[in-house]
Amino acid sequence: MSQLVQAEITDCREPAPGVWVTEFLAPSLAQAAMPGQFLHIRCGEGSDPLLRRPISIHSVDRLSGRMKIMFQVVGKGTAWLAGRRDGFLDIMGPLGRGFTVFTGEQASHNYNRFIVVGGGIGAAPLYFLLQEIARAGHAQRVKVLLGARNAHQLLIPDAAEELGFAVRVATDDGSAGHRGLVTDLLAEELQRKPDYVYACGPSPMLKVLCAMLNDAGVPGEVSVEERMACGVGACLSCVCRVKDANGMEIYRHACVDGPVFSAGEVIW
Amino acid sequence: MNMAVNLGGISMNNPVTTASGTFGFGLEYQPYVALQRLGAIIVKGTTLKPRLGNPPPRIAETPSGMLNAIGLQNPGVERVAEEIMPRLAALGVPVIVNIAGDTVEDYAQVARRLDSVPGVAGLEVNISCPNVKKGGIQFGSDPYTAAEVTRAVKASAGLPVIVKLSPNVTDLVTMAEAVAGAGADALSMINTLLGMAIDVDRRRPVLGNITGGLSGPAVRPVAVRAVWQVHRALPLLPILGMGGIMTARDALEFILAGATAVAVGTGNFVNPRATLDVVEGIEQYMIDHGFVDISELVGLAQRYPNKE
Ligand SMILES: Cc1cc2nc3c(=O)[nH]c(=O)nc-3n(C[C@H](O)[C@H](O)[C@H](O)COP(=O)(O)OP(=O)(O)OC[C@H]3O[C@@H](n4cnc5c(N)ncnc54)[C@H](O)[C@@H]3O)c2cc1C
Ligand SMILES: Cc1cc2nc3c(=O)[nH]c(=O)nc-3n(C[C@H](O)[C@H](O)[C@H](O)COP(=O)(O)O)c2cc1C
Numbered sequence: 001m002s003q004l005v006q007a008e009i010t011d012c013r014e015p016a017p018g019v020w021v022t023e024f025l026a027p028s029l030a031q032a033a034m035p036g037q038f039l040h041i042r043c044g045e046g047s048d049p050l051l052r053r054p055i056s057i058h059s060v061d062r063l064s065g066r067m068k069i070m071f072q073v074v075g076k077g078t079a080w081l082a083g084r085r086d087g088f089l090d091i092m093g094p095l096g097r098g099f100t101v102f103t104g105e106q107a108s109h110n111y112n113r114f115i116v117v118g119g120g121i122g123a124a125p126l127y128f129l130l131q132e133i134a135r136a137g138h139a140q141r142v143k144v145l146l147g148a149r150n151a152h153q154l155l156i157p158d159a160a161e162e163l164g165f166a167v168r169v170a171t172d173d174g175s176a177g178h179r180g181l182v183t184d185l186l187a188e189e190l191q192r193k194p195d196y197v198y199a200c201g202p203s204p205m206l207k208v209l210c211a212m213l214n215d216a217g218v219p220g221e222v223s224v225e226e227r228m229a230c231g232v233g234a235c236l237s238c239v240c241r242v243k244d245a246n247g248m249e250i251y252r253h254a255c256v257d258g259p260v261f262s263a264g265e266v267i268w
Numbered sequence: 269m270n271m272a273v274n275l276g277g278i279s280m281n282n283p284v285t286t287a288s289g290t291f292g293f294g295l296e297y298q299p300y301v302a303l304q305r306l307g308a309i310i311v312k313g314t315t316l317k318p319r320l321g322n323p324p325p326r327i328a329e330t331p332s333g334m335l336n337a338i339g340l341q342n343p344g345v346e347r348v349a350e351e352i353m354p355r356l357a358a359l360g361v362p363v364i365v366n367i368a369g370d371t372v373e374d375y376a377q378v379a380r381r382l383d384s385v386p387g388v389a390g391l392e393v394n395i396s397c398p399n400v401k402k403g404g405i406q407f408g409s410d411p412y413t414a415a416e417v418t419r420a421v422k423a424s425a426g427l428p429v430i431v432k433l434s435p436n437v438t439d440l441v442t443m444a445e446a447v448a449g450a451g452a453d454a455l456s457m458i459n460t461l462l463g464m465a466i467d468v469d470r471r472r473p474v475l476g477n478i479t480g481g482l483s484g485p486a487v488r489p490v491a492v493r494a495v496w497q498v499h500r501a502l503p504l505l506p507i508l509g510m511g512g513i514m515t516a517r518d519a520l521e522f523i524l525a526g527a528t529a530v531a532v533g534t535g536n537f538v539n540p541r542a543t544l545d546v547v548e549g550i551e552q553y554m555i556d557h558g559f560v561d562i563s564e565l566v567g568l569a570q571r572y573p574n575k576e
């Protein structure tokens with residue numbers, strides 16, 4: 001069940017230009033959190049900025065109760081957040097429905113080979129997913145594909161390797177790995193018929209990716225972004241167009257029905 | 269100390285409720301708020317048929333406020349009556365259903381359907397939604413049609429009827445008098461102010477619907493003024509005040525201006541416990557200043573008017 005907590009900031013760093021990782025102590029959130037879920041964070045004390053900002057959970061250490069968020073500074077709220085070196089964060093969470101993590105029998109039989117695709121800041125929630133997959137002992141079955149503008153903007157490749165994952169990278173300018181899009185790498189990997197794909201990244205990337213999965217007949221899940229006010233399903237602001245079981249177009253709410261949706265259901 | 273109030277026939281244990289559309293159907297905030305402690309719960313705008321609402325993006329943040337263009341997304345009165353009300357009725361808190369329609373007959377039909385549903389303590393008639401093409405604000409900007417809607421709802425249900433007014437009119441007092449004359453048991457004010465934001469980098473409107481309703485602290489002075497003016501003109505008609513309430517002090521402004529009860533809207537998004545903080549803060553204020561009954565505070569600031 002989601003909670004409202006005051007979490008003490010324990011660390012703050014800038015791993016890439018304009019991208020920040022803030023660590024805080026929140027034992028009860030850490031216990032409840034699942035990969036792909038997000039936190040709704042008050043960014044500022046006054047009324048401007050007014051609304052909370054949704055930020056995915058980047059990593060969790062359940063033993064110490066420490067959690068991290070990784071975020072890009074794009075406006076007022078995230079700029080305020082990046083300026084926090086100590087003190088407390090006002091956090092609602094964990095919110096939303098995250099990624100399906102396959103364990104036990106299911107992981108061994110039906111879903112054997114996974115691909116995790118991150119574009120830009122979209123890598124942020126995927127690290128928590130990788131932590132959980134590694135914990136379940138399935139790191140060798142997963143290929144991680146990461147894309148960014150340039151080598152400096154590449155997030156989490158080393159951390160993913162440390163967890164035991166095979167990582168391939170793509171950069172727009174070729175300063176690291178493949179020159180081009182991360183979806184180029186995905187096209188290659190899809191030839192080898194993976195069983196399941198997880199992805200998070202900018203909408204144009206997810207749109208292409210969903211079409212590719214659809215063509216290849218490979219199931220998967222994507223984490224989408226919508227503008228949110230309440231984060232709990234009360235304001236109906238964060239609508240995402242999806243197909244229901246009968247193929248009918250309906251709106252669903254990214255904050256409670258998502259942010260992770262199955263790749264086949266999102267209408268781009 | 270007595271915090272109980274009567275809002276046009278609806279008995280509330282305290283004067284704090286939730287603004288329609290900001291608290292879903294009540295249950296969404298259950299992890300954060302002991303719902304039994306609210307004076308009442310006002311739920312999302314309900315229409316005769318289910319409504320999909322407007323295309324995204326549906327919200328934009330503005331200085332100390334937000335714009336929304338949800339467009340009355342709701343599952344329709346039938347599902348509200350059959351599926352949602354039974355769960356809310358079990359809470360034992362008065363539930364006020366906000367209703368909307370495209371035609372006067374729509375309002376009447378929704379009211380009729382809700383009339384005998386257990387748990388419904390009253391109807392809040394939304395004639396002021398700025399985000400739908402038909403109905404909504406169109407009914408709320410003409411005193412004649414506003415009165416017609418009010419009369420139709422009164423005739424269709426035995427429930428207390430609160431009419432929710434729009435601030436987007438030149439003469440709010442005339443509107444208030446019109447719906448009061450048509451039988452409104454109370455007034456709700458204010459609904460959102462029509463507004464708009466433009467994305468300068470992309471050189472186009474931010475909202476999918478282009479315009480939206482402004483709410484939050486930015487609108488509070490407008491709302492307090494509206495309550496003040498209408499309470500002055502119609503001192504006996506109970507008012508539910510809302511618009512930018514985040515704290516007990518904000519709520520007290522409305523009560524001192526003449527509101528019998530208050531609703532927290534956008535404030536819930538910022539602080540999910542805002543409603544309870546307001547209840548507790550008003551209690552503390554009454555203790556600190558030696559008031560024993562909340563009614564002593566209603567309209568108290570009107571006794572010391574500035575020069576007019
Ligand atoms: C479920 C979810 C999880 C998210 N997780 C992360 C994360 O882990 N790391 C991260 O860096 N960002 C994440 N985001 C995006 C993040 O919420 C926005 O970047 C942030 O709200 C912007 O706030 P701001 O005040 O800095 O910018 P604002 O001043 O509000 O806006 C600046 C610009 O940012 C864009 N923007 C605003 N809100 C959003 C939004 N909700 N989604 C996308 N773009 C937006 C707009 O184009 C705007 O022009 C997530 C969003 C969602 C919905
Ligand atoms: C997201 C959102 C949805 C709303 N939906 C409704 C609605 O369905 N019916 C209605 O009468 N008012 C609706 N309103 C208006 C509020 O009930 C309230 O009148 C207004 O927001 C001012 O109060 P606030 O500043 O505290 O939010 C909505 C407001 C918001 C922000």
Ligand code: FES
Binds near residue numbers: 231234255
């Ligand atoms: S953010 Fe309010 S419903 Fe999703």
